[in-house]
Amino acid sequence: MRKKYFHLxxxxxxxxxxxxxxxxxxxxxxxxxDSGDITSxxxxxxxxxxxxxxxxxxxxxxxxxxxxMLVKVKYHESEVLDTCGSAKPYSYYQLIIVDxxxxxxx
Numbered sequence: 001m002r003k004k005y006f007h008l009x010x011x012x013x014x015x016x017x018x019x020x021x022x023x024x025x026x027x028x029x030x031x032x033x034d035s036g037d038i039t040s041x042x043x044x045x046x047x048x049x050x051x052x053x054x055x056x057x058x059x060x061x062x063x064x065x066x067x068x069m070l071v072k073v074k075y076h077e078s079e080v081l082d083t084c085g086s087a088k089p090y091s092y093y094q095l096i097i098v099d100x101x102x103x104x105x106x
Contacts, residue, residue, distance in 0.1 A: 027072035029104065032060070034067035035084070043084030043091060047073060056082045056093035064101055074100040 029050045036042020045065050046054045058078065064071060075096045084091040 024072060026074045027100070027102075028074075030071050030073050032064055032066060032069040032071060034065075038084070041084075043082075043093065046093065047071070047075075047096070054093060055096045056084075057096055057098050060098065061101065064103070070104045070106070072102050072104045073098055 030047040033046045033048050033054065034042075035044060035046050038044040043056060045060050046056055047060075048054045055075075057075070075098050078095045078097055080095040081092045082095045084093065
C-alpha cells in the first residue's frame with residue numbers, strides 16, 4: 001500500500017517540477033532605457049540589448065516603462081527605421097515589434 005502512494009507522490013512531484021520549469025527559448029536579455037520625452041529631443045523608451053545595440057519598440061507596455069528595468073524579450077524587426085530628435089544629427093533606431101516580454105532578475 002505504501003509503495004502505491006510513493007509512486008503517486010513521485011509522479012506528482014515530477015509533474016509539478018516540469019510544469020514550473022518555464023523555457024526561455026527565443027528570449028533575449030535587454031534593459032529598458034528612457035531616452036527622454038519624444039516631444040522634445042528624446043526618443044521615448046528603448047531596449048538596450050546585451051551586445052550594446054539599442055532598438056525602439058513599437059509599443060512597450062506601461063508595466064515595463066521603467067528606466068533600468070531588466071527584461072527578457074521576444075521580438076521581430078519591422079524593417080522600419082525610426083528617427084528621433086528634431087535637430088541634426090538625427091538618431092535612427094530599428095523599430096521592433098515586441099512579441100513577448102517579461103521581467104528578469106539579473
